[in-house]
Amino acid sequence: MGSLLAVGFDLDYTLWDHGRFAETFFAAVAGEVGGRLGLAPARVEAELRRAWRDLTPGHPRLFDTALARLGSADPALAADLVARYRRHRPPIRPYPGALPLLEALRRKGLRLFLVTDGGAAVQRYKVEALGLASAFDARVFTGDFPALLRKPSPFPFLVACRGLGVPPRRCAFVGDNPETDFEAPRCLGMLAIGVTTGPYAELPPAAGLGPHRRVRDLRDLEDLA
Ligand SMILES: [Mg+2]
Numbered sequence: 001m002g003s004l005l006a007v008g009f010d011l012d013y014t015l016w017d018h019g020r021f022a023e024t025f026f027a028a029v030a031g032e033v034g035g036r037l038g039l040a041p042a043r044v045e046a047e048l049r050r051a052w053r054d055l056t057p058g059h060p061r062l063f064d065t066a067l068a069r070l071g072s073a074d075p076a077l078a079a080d081l082v083a084r085y086r087r088h089r090p091p092i093r094p095y096p097g098a099l100p101l102l103e104a105l106r107r108k109g110l111r112l113f114l115v116t117d118g119g120a121a122v123q124r125y126k127v128e129a130l131g132l133a134s135a136f137d138a139r140v141f142t143g144d145f146p147a148l149l150r151k152p153s154p155f156p157f158l159v160a161c162r163g164l165g166v167p168p169r170r171c172a173f174v175g176d177n178p179e180t181d182f183e184a185p186r187c188l189g190m191l192a193i194g195v196t197t198g199p200y201a202e203l204p205p206a207a208g209l210g211p212h213r214r215v216r217d218l219r220d221l222e223d224l225a
Pocket residue numbers: 010011012013014175176177198
């Protein structure tokens with residue numbers, strides 16, 4: 001690998017605490033769901049948090065699972081919660097150290113890119129709300145692609161590189177999720193960096209290639225800049 005020309009980032013749990021997004025939603029709907037099920041809001045909120053913790057974050061069955069555990073099998077209510085979750089727009093901010101790192105990398109002349117899974121509309125909202133609208137030279141929202149072309153496919157990483165005109169072997173990619181963020185960048189020749197700010201720090205390692213380097217949070221990456 002020659003010297004770095006570009007550094008890419010995942011969004012959720014890499015640049016900000018995605019768990020806060022879910023927690024504010026659970027708090028907002030707990031009273032109403034509790035009212036419909038005849039349960040205390042605190043019990044509903046606790047069960048939603050437990051499902052979030054037990055399942056892979058962002059799991060498509062999150063609301064069905066939590067409602068089933070609360071004794072309700074109401075697909076319409078689960079679907080309603082999913083739809084409202086996608087429209088949820090709480091105030092959010094990046095992790096400490098995220099903006100200084102991005103600014104320092106840019107000052108060094110490195111190009112910056114984003115590769116993020118998840119619903120494209122909500123991911124675009126998050127980028128704006130986090131104040132990152134002009135932070136990246138290339139942004140790839142894989143929700144715009146068919147499922148097979150999202151992470152862990154190498155495709156979205158190649159789209160970012162092509163957008164920048166930079167070969168993958170001159171890039172680093174920073175992410176948190178061992179299922180999606182390290183193997184494809186490594187296979188493309190990128191330097192893969194894992195941050196353990198999110199829930200995956202406590203989960204068993206995934207099969208396949210891990211990151212070349214692991215850091216506790218973005219403030220430990222000052223040497224890249
Ligand atoms: Mg992530």
